[in-house]
Amino acid sequence: MLRTYKSMAAVMCSPSIRIATRGILPAIAFCLISSVVVNRSAGGAELAKDVAATSANPANANVSCESLVVYPQRIEFPYLSDRQRFLIQAVYADGSTLDVTELAEVHFADSTIATLEDGRIVPRQSGNTAATINYAGLSENLEITIAPNAAERPIRFRNDLLAHLTRSGCNTGKCHGAASGKDGFRLSLFGYDPVGDHYRLTRELNGRRVNLADPENCLLVNKATGEVPHTGGALIAQGSTAYRKIVAWLAEGAPADPSDTPVPTGITVYPTKAVMSKPGLSQQITVYASYSDGTVRDVTDLSVFFSNNDAASTVTENGSAQSTGPGTAFIMARFDEFTGGSALIVRPGTQYEPPAFEPTNDIDQKVFSRWLDLHIKPSETCSDEIFVRRVYLDTIGLLPTAEQTQRFVADVADDKRERLIDELLARDEFLDLWTMKLADLLLIRRANGLSQKGLSRYDAWLREKVKSGVTIDKIVRELIPASGSTFENPPTSYYQTETTPQLIAENIAQSFLGMRLQxxxxxxxxxDRWTMDDYYGFTSFVSRVGYKQAKDPREITVYDAGEGSLEHPVPGREVRPKFLGGDFPQIQPGTDYRQVLADWITSPENKAFSQNLANLLWEQFLGVGIITPVDDVRVSNPPSNPDLLRLLGEKLVAYEFDVRKLARDILNSKAFQLSTQANEWNVWDQRDFSHAQIRRVRAEVLLDCISQVTRTTDQLSGLPLGGRAIEIPDGPSNNYFLETFGRSDRATACSCEVSTAPTLSQALHLLNGETTSGKIEEGGVIDRLIGEGQSPTEIAGMIYESCYSRKPTTSEMAKMSDIFGASKDVRQELVDMFWAILNSNEFIFNH
Amino acid sequence: MNMRYFLLHGLIAVGLLGSIAFTTIGAQESDSDTVTFSEVRTVLRKRCMTCHSIDEARGDLDLSSMASIEAGSASGPVIVPGQASASLLYKVSAHLEEPVMPPNNSKIPGRELDLIKRWIDGMVPGVDSASMSSNGEASAAEMPTTVDSPNAPTGEVAEVTTDQEGIVPVRPLLRAATITSLAVHPSQPIFATSGRGQAVLGNLETGEWLGAINFPFGEVTALKFSADGETLLIGGGVAGLSGTVLGVDVSTGKRKFRVADEVDTILAIDLSENGRLLAVGGPSKVVRVYSIDSGEVVHTLRKHTDWIMSLVFSPDGLLLASGDRFGGVFVWNPDDGQLFHALPGHQGPVSAIAWDGGSETLLTGCEDGKLRVWNMHHGDMTTAWDAQVGPILSIAHASNAATLVGGRKNKANFWFGPELQKGTVKAEDQIVRVGLSAAGRLGVLGDSLGNINIVSAETGDAVRGMKLPVSDGEAEQLIARLKSMEADYLAKGEIELEVTKTAELTQPAASIMPSSPPESRTMQNLDPIAAALLLEKAEAAHGSLVSSLRAQQQMASRLTTLRQTTEKALEDLAAAEQAGQELLQTQTQLVEDSKSQLNELRTLLGVKLNREKLVERFQAEAQLLESTERQLEAVASQPQFMGSEELELLRTLKQSLLQRTEATRQAIENVGP
Structure with a gap:
């Protein structure tokens, strides 16, 4: 059986569709398409030892050093026992930077006030002085102030002890931070409850964990140093700073923090930007914490570091970033309850000439400037055949017909792409696709007693709103404060599918702000920056939702109960409504909290909302979000191109949330219209849009496309015969094909509900399932064309055009002619060919 | 290392191996090339025994005794005497073989690893392991003269906690610290509390400290007077590492026995009414009952699911009650180790247990704030009430029916049954331990700031307060020392993990051997008491050296005798060798015979094997045939999926399969049954 198909598959290997992607169906990849996987170049991983002693740019000796940046620019010492680091960055003419902290000369104007030891500034006495920094003939100043009457920094539980324990990993989830602790001892996870942790160390088991009578020989010290068996091993060296702080604190009687102890209010991570000219360089990252008393402290040694992309840069536990390959990495630092980061760009380290690229609009400009930073050259603009297929799939979820493709390709006008985009955006199918995305966000599904009738009304409500041009901000403003019966006011169903305030608040944050608060x-x-206080503050907005049974047993009434609040898990902490990353709003008595929340979320000033929607749209067209996953906005998952995201958000606001207008801009950009074929200058890029992404067509669209090209219809749940899969109103679809290909069942707000990951069952279903073979026979496309008297090669050409939006290549055609000529059963050969096409990557992928 | 073991060990080895053992002894004395089990045990205890002890023998491996090590693990033997490189214990520790140990951790320090290696390498193959183990074992059941040096992690404790017996001066604390244990004498106005590596005795009536008894094994965490008031039990150890119980004579402070060898400290102890059984509990989640006479474990009581926080024998000695950190309370028969009652109800750590006068009513106090009373006849709870002190940390019960309850809300209450509360005592911090004088007239309360308050049970009014002496300036010295460490750090950079104080601990016996004189550096800085103690130590060391010399002389003469017997034995051996040669020849012939027999058998067996293979093949072919037939059927019913060519192909395939199956069947028949 496979013989025929194999020969067909060989035909399909046209050079124009060599697909190099992570997302190839394994079975098909094996038997049908010989894919060309381009390996990422290993490119210059050798260490740049030659950098030292010379001021030359490590990647290009001809580029001169233009300026020095000192982080921070002034240092204030509140205490004499503090030590502070600083960073010196040399900025080169090509925009690259180099950490020259250890190479630069540093002179202190008054060494009785401050000196330099081991790369750290040591304060000597109160007063002001300055350090002069010289490197490569450039000079910068660093202001140093030592506070009047500066004394020793007192040891505090939260600021010192707990910080050291956190840094040593004692309170992580797999150790003592676990909910039930570890080996009989529990600490709060990442130290969220310092008072509780102090209690557990000193009082929970009196005399066991700390022993003031003999501090150096107590369990806390012995376990940390590994002197007694410790599952976590030896974590703190005897004599190290952590050791000295712990023992000194014990020697002082292990006191709890006095109520006036300053608490950290935020951290700053330096450098704010670094462009490393090649792999194999290092850049120290430093962290400064601000405290409630206005002081600043170098907490680099108390921070935990991690990199979000080890392929570009790794980071040591001491905060030294090491570039490993071209790309961008965000080096994160965590201290106390704060997370911050430093964005690193690593260039490939090869000779780079800016590419000739004409931006069509401001979107292109933002993308382009990023390529210049990263030393990327974009791929070619894609062919008309590829473009027409891509833009149809992305805007209306259907393939262009053979006639539509022919007409477009034949058009010679310069603005033909622009016109096609406008034409497609004006179609109802664009809104259908958009409605499906919104329905995913609103979790429209039958759950928790939501009846078929309720579901239909809920779905119809959304469909009606979108069709009549109501923008997303207005839909959300109607949804969140929705009250009344689920039949009369369908958006109240949002409060029926989930009923716990925590889950509702988490869903709202994830769907509309792209933030995961869980x-x-x-x-x-x-x-991320979210604390438990933020969580409960935000959740408070939906903590007063009341429910009662309506007349119809399938119906419930949602109302504002006007009272009630949540309990904070840390005893005694106040919980009142607080915007995420914002203030405590003044709420007039009698106001529905949800109204306040809806107004805040959808306000044009709330960049999180507009940027989240813009990012969703961007992902739909470009295949990967500027922030990805789209619903995981967090400090440690920054946008790949912050300027671009900002621009898109501003545009959406300026367009008053009319997604058609923003979609038009995106689709008209060259960034959208690039080829998927990578070149040597962008083969490593996955996040900066220098070549198009090859994407598996999502389940609903794929089924619609198969039905379209086979001219068949489906009976889908909740729809009349012939309804499109993208219109299914419910979460669970009861359709094997859709479930196998990863349709969202809308059980959670996670964007991961929609999956385009390949599985073996997908491959098997396409190979043997009824969706391909059954539909080919059912639709009778081949028989009809034969009946019309078309020749086998003509029929093959038509199938090619309807499925691939292109004609067969000469070699494909030649092979097919051979097969048809030698065959006893040409019809069977044609059916086999159709089947092979539906199984091919070129069909099931958008490229 | 104690000299007596040494010699005993040596003698047995000598008895077996003559001159080889002699050099071994020499080595032990001089450069410690051979390592003893008790040295290695320190390492095993520290690095391995959290998971491989008698209580938690993961992989069926218990490293707590020589015998259990020899018994091996689920993966077989863990040591090959004389060959560390072939021993699993060494290989996994050295990360030469999976699974590496300790799991998910770096290797244990090289010095400790080397100790294990030398220990195994130094073992002599074929030596009766039983005799080895009885020698190598630590001295759990030995009398006080054999008390080891402390297992304390740093040299510092070893330096100041002394072995000196008797009533000694109270050692000042670095800082006032929480009272971890407290016991009131059953008849005299004396109480004991935990000091710094000491049990400290105080007078209830006068408020004076009477003196202290050294506990050279770490910190004191549990105290108890025997029912007759003659013995004080001192339990403690190094938290997370070791625990043991010392029995001392209350009037003289002289050591009577040392029992128990736990892998964590002791949290609860009691001695049975007749003084024969000792019950011990702690983080190991089991209650162990020891015989005082033999020093051996008689019962290990396993039912608790969390740390044992409290335990007590009934006044008649017939029952033993124990409470754990998870709210579990169990009553046992200490004679046969059987469970008598399980008493469910508490929600939280059962911090204290007491018997209500007789042995029929049990009182339990828990951190859920409640006191519960249980009837021992039925095992039912008769009453429960909130003691109004917050989470209960300690209770004491006196013969006049008064119950003193202390808790976390900085309070203690006197209760006379659930209805009657008389007197409340307030403290500055949590009341951790309480006691009542014999007649219930005075209450003693210890809080987490280290205050001891003696109050009148009648009124709850304070009678007097006591505090253990705090060393003058020691805390400041420590802080200064830490500062100097900081200066070091500024000069040399941050200290990396790896350089730990482990070095001192694992230093072979030399540092704690009697032969090492006190270092002069410490002499100059010592206060008079410590100096006196050091002098005493040195004297003791000298004494034991002298006795060791004598023993050595004795041994030398025994060795001479041994040499003579050995020479005689050598002659006998030569004769035996001759006989052996003859035997060898006969054996060789036998082997030849059996070889040809074996070959015959192999041929026979080969035929049988062949048949089995054929049968297997036949079955496989039959299956293939069957599936081909099914496929044919399927194809025939759906002709649109398959060209006639494929149909033909399948038919041919079926035909050839049929032929092959037949051929195989034929082959099987040819082979015969």
């Missing part, structure tokens, strides 16, 4: 329910988010 972690902060039980502990301060370790990789």
């Amino acid at each position: 972690c902060a329910q039980c502990h301060n988010h370790p990789f």
